[in-house]
Amino acid sequence: DTAVSQTPKYLVTQMGNDKSIKCEQNLGHDTMYWYKQDSKKFLKIMFSYNNKELIINETVPNRFSPKSPDKAHLNLHINSLELGDSAVYFCASSQGVLPGADTQYFGPGTRLTVL
């Protein structure tokens, strides 16, 4: 019973393609996030959603578009993939009751490789 799950785990694709990564949490949390981990292991927030509403949109190219169909799901769609998009993408969730206070639980990550 994985708390935060992501699919796929690995994604290899060509430059210029469009791809999606799916995330689901079964913790009943209100807030979900996408983080990007680069080749140097640095983790940086991309987006966060609270109750299906976007609350963070960091400086991310608009080729990246998150979509939250319901509280339990936050998908990430990437258009026109570029070499620099190669990274590990982590989804996370937290209760969302107290700003900044809640522990974030992470999915297993999706390793995206753009050729």
Next chain:
Amino acid sequence: AQKVTQAQTEISVVEKEDVTLDCVYETRDTTYYLFWYKQPPSGELVFLIRRNSFDEQNEISGRYSWNFQKSTSSFNFTITASQVVDSAVYFCALSENSNSGYALNFGKGTSLLVTP
């Protein structure tokens, strides 16, 4: 500006040694939260601890202990009697009350290698 600094990029110890991972943070908020996460070679991010800014008590969990000192803005992590399974990248992170987006600011991580 980096809000969380983990000055040690890599540490290598021999099994059974004690090791301390340093974390220094920067914030103007009076209410904030500090976290440690472990990322083993398998790649997942495992939550270890959360500490709020009003609770400076040190915490011990088995071989793990954390020393939170507001005076030096530090939240250091010590592993006692290290084991090979402790080999991982460890991240310290900060969440600030003023950040309505709830995002975690991560340090760059410390890669710990424990050899037999």
